[in-house]
Amino acid sequence: MIGKCRRIQKRIPALLDAELPPKMTSAIKRHLDICPDCRRYLAATSQAWALLAESEKIAPRNDFDALFWGKAREFSIPLKSRPGGIWARIPIPAIAAAGFLLGIAGGFFLGKVAFIDKQAPATQVISPPINGIFPYLDTFADFPKDSVGGAYIAVAPQSGGSARRGGDKW
Amino acid sequence: MEKRAADLDDSLIRKFKSGEEEAFSEILGRYKNLVLNIAYRFLRDRTEAEDVAQDVFLKIYRSARTYKPKAKLSTWVYKITANVCLNRLRSEKNAAKSVSYDRQDPADTGSPLFVGSSPGRFSPSEELERNERLTVIHDALQCLPAKQRLALVLKRYEGLSYREIAEILGCSPAAVDSLLQRANGKLRKFLEPYFADRDASRKGRKS
Numbered sequence: 001m002i003g004k005c006r007r008i009q010k011r012i013p014a015l016l017d018a019e020l021p022p023k024m025t026s027a028i029k030r031h032l033d034i035c036p037d038c039r040r041y042l043a044a045t046s047q048a049w050a051l052l053a054e055s056e057k058i059a060p061r062n063d064f065d066a067l068f069w070g071k072a073r074e075f076s077i078p079l080k081s082r083p084g085g086i087w088a089r090i091p092i093p094a095i096a097a098a099g100f101l102l103g104i105a106g107g108f109f110l111g112k113v114a115f116i117d118k119q120a121p122a123t124q125v126i127s128p129p130i131n132g133i134f135p136y137l138d139t140f141a142d143f144p145k146d147s148v149g150g151a152y153i154a155v156a157p158q159s160g161g162s163a164r165r166g167g168d169k170w
Numbered sequence: 171m172e173k174r175a176a177d178l179d180d181s182l183i184r185k186f187k188s189g190e191e192e193a194f195s196e197i198l199g200r201y202k203n204l205v206l207n208i209a210y211r212f213l214r215d216r217t218e219a220e221d222v223a224q225d226v227f228l229k230i231y232r233s234a235r236t237y238k239p240k241a242k243l244s245t246w247v248y249k250i251t252a253n254v255c256l257n258r259l260r261s262e263k264n265a266a267k268s269v270s271y272d273r274q275d276p277a278d279t280g281s282p283l284f285v286g287s288s289p290g291r292f293s294p295s296e297e298l299e300r301n302e303r304l305t306v307i308h309d310a311l312q313c314l315p316a317k318q319r320l321a322l323v324l325k326r327y328e329g330l331s332y333r334e335i336a337e338i339l340g341c342s343p344a345a346v347d348s349l350l351q352r353a354n355g356k357l358r359k360f361l362e363p364y365f366a367d368r369d370a371s372r373k374g375r376k377s
Contacts, residue, residue, distance in 0.1 A: 004226060010351050012354075013350055014332075014347055014350070014351075017325065017332070018351075019331070019332050019347070041358075043356055044365070045354060045358060046364070047361075047365060048310075048354070048357050048358050048361045049326060051303065051306070051310075051361065052307055052311075052326050052327075052357075053326070054300075054307065055211065055304060055307045055327070056304065056310070057203065057207050058210050058216060058219070059203070060202050060203065060220070060223065062208050062219060064202060064206075064220070064223070064224075065195070065198060065199075065202075067224060068198060068224055068227050068228070071224065071228055072194075072227075072228060072231050075228065075231065075232060079222060080276040096246060097241055103323070107359075134370060168171070
């Protein structure tokens, strides 16, 4: 009975609103005839609705229409003739968003360029040693004999390295 | 009667579309009370309700010229009102999250919550009891979640059918039924102590 009552009580607002199909309406009415709990529920719902109905209506302010027409006329002035023109009508967040997107696009472009530059040395092919000497060490050959680079080249063969002797041209 | 009202709405919209601004004055006159009171019952604040009503009519004014009548004008007005009310509540919630402010009881601020209560119509004790009842009603409505409250306002105060409410809220009649079921359950629970107190005080007075 309790489960049935719960189901019936759920349908009571719809019953009072006359939103139920006739078959269900008559079944609920039959149940209400024999169930004091559901009748109490029905009475409490009606009581709550009666209280809600007491809520009063408010009236619009006297200047409601005038206020509306003021705003509406502002809207109907053509966009170009408004003070500040079209630019004044573009909201600040839209401008900020456009700037942000431009920044991202610009950053992406510049980042791509920088990325290519950084990647370039890594793609160089390392030449194999010729006669046990790496040809790219030749870059040191241009150092004058008394310079730090020249001193390194002079010292390197003594430490067992495979670099050529002295700062001579290779 | 309803058909005649719908026909009148249609002709007003047609006139407005053809450039007669006065037709919109009539639309405003026909619907401003309705829009204002839905907003007022939903938001519980007269000033906000006036703001919402202005917004609703501006939206209607802006889109009326491109409006294609798929449904009755009244349904369209209800729909816009419902959306503006729900958006207002949402933005109010967001504002409350970022700025903490205590909303004062309108009864304390002297805002005309109970407009229409004509002084002298009731005795002071009756007036007091009446004001208490109205506060209870408003509090009861505020205890409901936004959509349930809106469905209840449209049903109880506007007398719309479940199908019409469904069209306005963009859901099925079954969903409206469920919204109203839950709203009624909460309302009954909220009002139970009030009714118990009232009955007890009435019994006390009799004895």
